[in-house]
Amino acid sequence: MVGTLLYQGLVGLSEAMYLWLVAAGLSLIFGVLRILNFAHGSLFMLGAYLAFYFIRLLGGNFWVGLLLGPMVVAAVGWALESFFLRRVYHLDVAFQLLLTFAFVLIFDDLVKLVWGPLYQSVATPAVLSGAVRVLGRPYPVYNLFILGVGALVGLGLWLLLEQTPWGTVVRAAASDRDMASALGVRVPRLYTAVFIFGAWLAALGGALSVPVHTISPGMGESIIIEAFLVVVIGGLGSLKGAFLGAVLIGLLHAYGIMFLPMFELALAYIGMAIVLIIRPWGMFGVREV
């Protein structure tokens, strides 16, 4: 029984990693730019579609798709921030939501125009198709790979933000934009860089999902809702919160399917409600004063 539980948890963890990659970018962007990017799920979708495009273009090479897809989305992120988002930072949050929601619709239709309304899929790369024995049962190498990528991204983000001068600047701008600016930090450029990075993370999640899921227009909307749940639970702007939030949602999902299938969907929302009642600023969020 303990083995079954642990195993189911491990499966839930790997499912959580896609969500973590999306939530990490969403939270990072909110923490620094103070903007709720509703189109963040669309960047996940774009990452998936572009990876799919490059994989098909290059005769099925997953790794090239994984590299190029998110890079193109990073460029899209640059354009999005430089030409559009930059103009609404000083406006009310409603304008920011409207603008980013407009991009959700634009990207959905764009994907439909280019790749059609139907779903797409590519083969799982052979190297990642096998399984290893974990707790006496087969555990897919692909899920291990996803866990590895998720952990690496977590570690990388921590090193980047806590251990590098750039990270110090980002944290300074996040906690007090005006003061950072007065001290000579070029805040607009920093914003662009953070947004590009966040977009890349979402696209990486999307690209990683291509060989094992099917991709279709609208896939961004379902993940953005879950990603919002994650950052609300974890605390807006907190990466640690985003990671633990994603893990919590992944586990609730996996154990919910096992024990409470009727309430599986509701569990994540109940979790969010509890967090909001006890700590409205999220598990690791900072209380606004």
Add this chain to the structure above:
Amino acid sequence: MSNTRGLNRRDFLKVSVAGAAGVALGSELGFPAIVHAAKVKDPIKIGLQGIMSGPLGAYGEYMKKGATLAMEEINSKGGVLGSKIEMNFRDEELKPDVAVKNARFFVDDWGADFLIGIDSSGVALAVGQLMAELNKILIVTHAATEKYNEGLVYQKQIKQCFRVSVPVYQDGIASAYVAKDLPVKTWATVSPDYEYGYTSWKMFKYYLKELRPDVEFVGESWAKFGTTDFSSHITKVMAEKPEGIFTTEWGGEAVAFVKQARLFQVFYQTKAWMNPMGGAMDVLHGLGKEYPDGAWVSSRYWFLYPDTARNRAFVEAFRKRWNDFPAYVAETSYTAVYAIKKAVEKAGTLDVQTLISTLEGMELDRPAGECVIRAEDHQAVYTVPWGEITHDPRYPMPILRNLKVFPAKEYYRKPPFPPIG
């Protein structure tokens, strides 16, 4: 012919001659031949709705292609009693409220004479309920719930509802006939968390238990609509060590499910995999070489069955027109349009009551084979094979081998439809 004012002399003569012939032949044919000379309405409008976007969007697309092909064939040969067919397409989005709005739009605003299509069972029940009020004929070409033919038509007597695609008996009863001969004693399912998923599994269990009392059903997991990651569902049911997996996941979800089941080595740990929707064209294309050899699948029409001139001609025409093989909803939607043609020609009117009695018991020579529309529940009865997945270099997608054919007449549930279990 009360309205002769609009006719010129020549037309009037034609009608008179036809009328004379009609009187002469009418008694023998059982219907008045006189009507063949007059147009019932031009154009005859058919509104089609199906899922046209997202993971299941291929179904609506194939419906469109099949129905369009039929329309083009019919129109190029002079139409229906001289009237052209015109079609309009809408996305049902798998939502009953959207579909009901579409149906109202088709009939009230666009002036549809017939409605066809519909992928989701929930949608079929919602639109079916509405048909008595709209008083137009609806021919379902995909949604499979037995609550449509047994409930709406047979019990509630909503006679405007018809179906030319298979009922869930293909998924839940024919599958049991296949499963009884498989070396599997324990079955589990991962299936859609809605009407279609429950009802197929319920029938599968009930009929298989009757045929093979020794089998057991050891696990089930219900995946929400829109599930992309089936991992937790797979590990949940695999913890019960079933020997066979039965699933009614379809479209992109069936593709994702098989891909992930492969990763979890389900095909090595079990002896059989059954999916009544697994032989659908989009799933075959979507999985390609990744589709495990020997998986048992079916659909609502298989383009290589039956091997008749009628079917070969349809497949040929479809490939020529769309550069693709016909999916089952393409055949059923194609058939729906031809059923409308045949009924209108026979009835000679668009009067709904007359059309209903014309369609009841009508025989259709469709690509999928000979077929009768049962009068009691307005369900088309035709045979669709089950088969095992195989990879044949002559085709760009996997095809079926080792076809198992059970005559639909024998395993279809019959009026008065005794309750299951």
